[in-house]
Amino acid sequence: xxxxxxxxxxxxxxxxxxxxxxxxxxxxxxxxxxxxxxxxxxxxxxxxxxxxxxxxxxxxxxxxxxxxxxxxxxxxxxxxxxxxxxxxxxxxxxxxxxxxxxxxxxxxxxxxxxxxxxxxxxxxxxxxxxxxxxxxxxxxxxxxxxxxxxxxxxxxxxxxxxxxxxxxxxxxxxxxxxxxxxxxxxxxxxxxxxxxxxxxxxxxxxxxxxxxxxxxxxxxxxxxxxxxxxxxxxxxxxxxxxxxxxxxxxxxxxxxxxxxxxxxx
Numbered sequence: 541x542x543x544x545x546x547x548x549x550x551x552x553x554x555x556x557x558x559x560x561x562x563x564x565x566x567x568x569x570x571x572x573x574x575x576x577x578x579x580x581x582x583x584x585x586x587x588x589x590x591x592x593x594x595x596x597x598x599x600x601x602x603x604x605x606x607x608x609x610x611x612x613x614x615x616x617x618x619x620x621x622x623x624x625x626x627x628x629x630x631x632x633x634x635x636x637x638x639x640x641x642x643x644x645x646x647x648x649x650x651x652x653x654x655x656x657x658x659x660x661x662x663x664x665x666x667x668x669x670x671x672x673x674x675x676x677x678x679x680x681x682x683x684x685x686x687x688x689x690x691x692x693x694x695x696x697x698x699x700x701x702x703x704x705x706x707x708x709x710x711x712x713x714x715x716x717x718x719x720x721x722x723x724x725x726x727x728x729x730x731x732x733x734x735x736x737x738x739x740x741x742x743x744x745x746x747x748x749x750x751x752x753x754x755x756x757x758x759x760x761x762x763x764x765x766x767x768x769x770x771x772x773x774x775x776x777x778x779x780x781x782x783x784x785x786x787x788x789x790x791x792x793x794x795x796x797x798x799x800x801x802x803x804x805x
Contacts, residue, residue, distance in 0.1 A: 589643070589653055589663070589665060590653050590663045590664050590665035591656075591662050591663060591664060592621075592631060592664050592665060592666070593665055595621050595629070596621050596631075596651070596665055596666055596667070597621055597622045597623070597628060597667075598644075598651075599623065599646045601646070602644045602645060602646040602651070603644060603645045603646070604643070604644055605642045605643055605644055605645055605650075606643075607641045607642070607643060608641070608642040609639060609640070609641060609642075610639070610640050610641075610642050610650070610652070610673050611637065611638070611639050611640075611673070612634055612635065612636055612637065612638045612639075612640065612668075612672050612673065613636055613672065613673060613674060613675055613676065614636060614671070614672040614676040614696070615635065615636050615676065615694050615723070615728075615729065615730045616633050616634070616635055616636075616693075616694040616695070616696065616722075616723045616730060617633070617634050617635075617638075617668050617669070617672035617696075618630055618632075618633050618668070618696070618772070619631040619632050619633070619634060619652065619654070619664070619666035619667065619668045620666055620667055620668075621666055621667070622667060623646045623647060623649035623651075623667040624649075624667070624761070625669070626758060626761040626772075627761045628667075628761065629759065630720075630721060630757065630758075631664055631665070631666035631721070632654075632656065632657055632664055632666070632721040632733075633657070633693075633694075633721050633722045633723050633733070634654060634657055634668075634723070634733075635657070635694075635723040635730035635731075635733065636730050637730075638654060638657075639654070640652035640653065640654040640668070641653045641654070643665075645670075646667070648669060648670050648671070649667045649668065649669055649670060650667065650668055650669075650670055650673075651665065651666070651667055652665065652666065652667075652668055653665045657721065657723075657733030658721070658733050658734070658735055681700075681728045682699050682700065683700055683725075683728065684700035684701055684702050684725070686702035687702075689704065690702040690703055690704050691703065691705055691724060691725075691734075692724070692725040693722035693723055693724055693725055693734065693736065694722070694723045694724075694725045694728075694730060695771060695772045695773065696771075696772055699771050699772070700725050700728075701754075701755045701773055702754070702755070703720060703722060703734075703736035703737065703738075704716075704736055704737045705734050705735065705736050705737075706718035706720075706735050706736060706737050707735065711737075712737035713737060715739070716737040716738060716739060717737065717738065717739075718735050718736070718737055719735075719737075719738050720735060720736035720737060720738040720757055721733070721734075721735060721736075722734055722735075722736055738756065738757045739756060739757075739759070739764060753776070754775065754776050754784075754788060754795055754797050755770070755773040755774065755775055755776070756773065756774040756776075757773065757774070758772075758773070758774050768793070768794065768803070769803075770794060770803035771803070775794045775795065775803050776794065776795040777793055777794055777795070778790035778793065778794065778795050779793070783795065784796075784797075
């Protein structure tokens with residue numbers, strides 16, 4: 541026993557004088573499970589905040605906001621790819637009561653992330669006016685009276701317009717695609733979200749002929765040929781009643797149908 545103790549003491553002193561290797565921590569190469577966990581973390585960090593994130597404009601002077609929750613209070617609010625009332629492309633029209641996550645601010649607009657109104661499994665993002673988070677100013681409702689299978693959707697400031705709802709391109713009239721996003725009007729109140737038919741992005745309808753749709757959705761803030769700005773939409777222009785087709789007449793250079801508001805000059 542004494543001999544054993546003397547050997548341990550000598551060995552310990554030798555380590556003190558010459559230095560013994562320290563016990564290594566378990567730092568060997570990570571196994572398959574550790575590698576998988578690391579890859580998952582990296583993938584989550586690189587995942588986009590929204591499906592359309594790459595299409596949304598960002599600004600050098602925007603202010604970051606840490607996911608503040610806000611609720612839309614206007615009957616309908618247009619979310620766009622740019623911080624503008626008409627610039628960029630329309631991402632979606634969201635209705636009152638929709639909860640969004642604010643991630644940035646720029647001038648009088650907020651960059652928000654929200655569930656796609658027609659596909660809750662998809663997240664979208666875009667810029668929306670800060671005004672929609674407060675009660676909408678009082679205004680007079682201008683109802684639309686739609687026919688031919690069309691329905692009315694809400695526009696800002698109490699206006700409505702008629703559209704052809706759709707679920708896919710094949711359900712739209714020839715020359716149109718299912719690329720519109722709106723909120724159905726239920727006697728002036730916000731109804732369900734809907735998709736509707738419109739021109740191809742960046743495209744324009746053929747020259748003005750009788751029977752053309754009265755209103756088109758702007759693309760990149762511009763109206764297609766034969767149409768001019770009228771509120772939030774593009775209205776068919778004219779020089780005489782026959783340019784407007786049946787049921788509408790020419791007034792002030794724009795076609796006016798029953799139940800529609802005249803375009804401001």
